[in-house]
Amino acid sequence: MIELCRIRCILIVCTCLLTCNVAADEAVSLEQENATPERKTEAAVGTVRAAPANVESQVKAKASVGAQGKSKNILGEKAQSAVGTAQKATSTVVEARNELKEGVGEGATGTAEPDEKESPQSELKKAEHIDLKEVVTTPLATPMPAATHTAELEPLVVPSVGTAPIVEPSITRDGEAQPQAAIQEPLILLDNEVPPGTSTRLSWTPNVSFMGISAPTAVLVVRGAKPGPTLCLTAATHGDELNGIEVVRHLLYSIEPEELAGTVIGVPIVNLQGFRRSSRYLPDRRDLNRYFPGNSHGSSASRIAHSFFEGVISHCDLLVDLHTGSFKRTNLPQLRANLLIPEVAELAKKMGSIVVVHSEGAPGCLRRATVERGIPAVTLEAGQPHQLQKTAVTHGIKSVESLMDGLGMLDRRPFWKLPSEPVYYQSKWVRATSGGILFSEVNLGDRVAAGELLGVITDPITNQRDEVTAPLEGRVIGMALNQVMYPGFAAYHLGLQSDVEDVNENEGEATTEEGEPIDEPLELDTAIQPSVDELDSRILEDSE
Structure with a gap:
């Protein structure tokens, strides 16, 4: 009987010790955790506090019933030892509880709890100063586009920086404030800060491709040391137009930031995907120059247009968009501008001795969308696609340099052989009849009289010969190259002598960005007629 009581007492003591150890471990774990420490501490303290009383009552009861003499004394000493151990564990848990309460109090009065982490804010990077005249011997690194958490890809919208310079007053000897020279501010563009008196090479990525094969488009920036307007130059919106690429390259790599008043932003190749394939179109056969200012939730072309327009064009004060003729056509160097807008007409006047053709621009083209945003813009046309023509490139460079000189951005006065060129407020395309x-x-630039022979179309099978004559007196400002023609093909573009009073926006033949005619939409079966966003530009227009 005594042995049985001894065994039972030992088991009870072991149970007590295990309970105390569990309670102590729970208190330690509570000290390491931050979540709900008070509730867990109260539970642990309650468990430990109850342990000594339960152990003491059970040991005394068992000892009084089954223990006698010496065995009873031994069991009593063991019970007292177990009770003392439990009491020590209780005091340890109470101390842990007090420390946790103090820690919770400090956390309440301090910063936010660890699980409420503040989202990191993107910081502007200071653009590295790069001498654009230095030759790059290694390929440029391709930056990976930032991962997005939503399915919709939003373009990077950067807050614009006003072009108004900061003027700091100075105190004269008489104590009166006298304005000092204006101070140029840094330019914020594409999440970069470009300091005054520096030049750099940034990257624009539309983020509409696979992350692993996305290709950044180079954006060249020259931030002048002195304040002035921001002039943007864009080329290769159609990927097969090469003359404008060389114009932008030559100008941007020849400007010294210390001599420049203002900023010049140049994008040599806007449609990089088309340029790589020697195509004027995007990979989905859409014309990028029909989707400006774009839509961040539209088609692929519309998203690219929106990203470029908001990321780059919206920071411009003036825009010159460079183009060539299309589809085996060539253009006399000329400006296309909406001359009914005074700011646009003033911009065209500053571009030197170059033909100017009045045109509002096709809906969705970059020039028209920019003007509608309140930024004066013109299109500079020169030459033909798929070719680099020195004469056309030189004419474009001189025209832009004349503009920068007229704006007071650079002290460059190009020499023009001709003092001035005419302004054509009206123009007309002559089409092939067979x-x-x-x-x-x-040839380009020839002046023709009404009824004068422009060209001859010969049928190679029947040997039938048809003459193409000028319907009106004018000047050849655009023409098709010698090639196979089909009836209705636009062959010659004539600039007509007229005044601004003769312009009627509601009459006359509308033209594309290159001055080519826009036909009315073809009659399509309503059952299969696509939306306007999906309609191919070749159906809506003769060419572009």
């Missing part, structure tokens, strides 16, 4: 092989009898 199919065959075209051989032109006139």
Whole structure:
């Protein structure tokens, strides 16, 4: 009987010790955790506090019933030892509880709890100063686009920086404030800060491709040391137009930031995807120059247009968009501008001795969208696609340099052989009346009289010969190259002598960005008619 009581007492003591150890471990774990420490501490303290009383009552009861003499004394000493151990564990837990309460109090009065982490804010990077005249011997690194948490890809919208310079007053000897020279501010563009008196090379990525194959488009920036307007130059919106690329390259790499008043932003190749394939279109066969200012939730072309327009164009004060003719056509160096807008007309006047053709611009083209945003813009046309033509490139460079000189940005006065060129407020395209092989009898820039022969179209099968004549007196400002023609193909573009009073926006033949005619939409089966966003530009227009 005594042995049985001894065994039972030992088991009870072990249970007590285990309970105390569990309670102590729970208190330690509570000290390491931050979440709900008070509730867990109260539970642990309650468990430990109850342990000594339970152990003491159970040990005394068992000892009084089954223990006698010496065995009873031994069991009593063990019970007292177990009770003391439990009491020590209780005091340890109470101390832990007090420390946790103090820690919770400090956390309440301090910063936010660890689980409420503040989202990191993106900081502007200071653009590295790069001498654009230095030759790059290694390929440029391709930055990976930032990962997005939503399915919709939003373009990077950067807050614009006003062009108004900071003027700090100075105190004269008489104590009167006298304004000092204006101070140029840094330019914020594409999440970068470009300091005054520096030049750099930034990257714009539309983020509409696979992350692993996305290609950044180079954006060249020259931030002048002195304040002035921000002039933007864009080229290769159509990927097969090369002359404008060389114009932008030559200008941006020849400007010294210390001599520049204002900023010049140049994008040599806007449509990089089309340029890589020697195509004027995007990979989905859409014309990028029909989707400006774009839509962040629209088609791929519309998203690219929106990203470029908001990320780059919205920071411009003036825009010159460089183009060439399209589809085996060539253009006399000329400006296309909406001359009914005074700010645009003033911009065109500063571009030197170059033909100016009045045109509002096709809906969705970059020039028109920019003007509608309140930024004066013109299109500079020169030459033909798929070719680098030195004469056209030189004319474009001189025209932009004349503009910068007229704006007071640079002290460059190019020499023009011709003092001035005419302004054509009206123009007309002459179309082929039959199919065959075209051989032109006139050249770009020729002045023709009404009824004068422009070219001959010969049918190679029947040998039938049809002449193409000028319907009105004018000047050849655009023409098709010698090639196979089909009936209705736009062959010659004539600039007509007229005044601004003769312009009627509601009459006359509308033209594309290159001055080519826009036909009315073809009659399509309503059952299969696509939306306007999906309609191919080749259906809406003769060419572009």
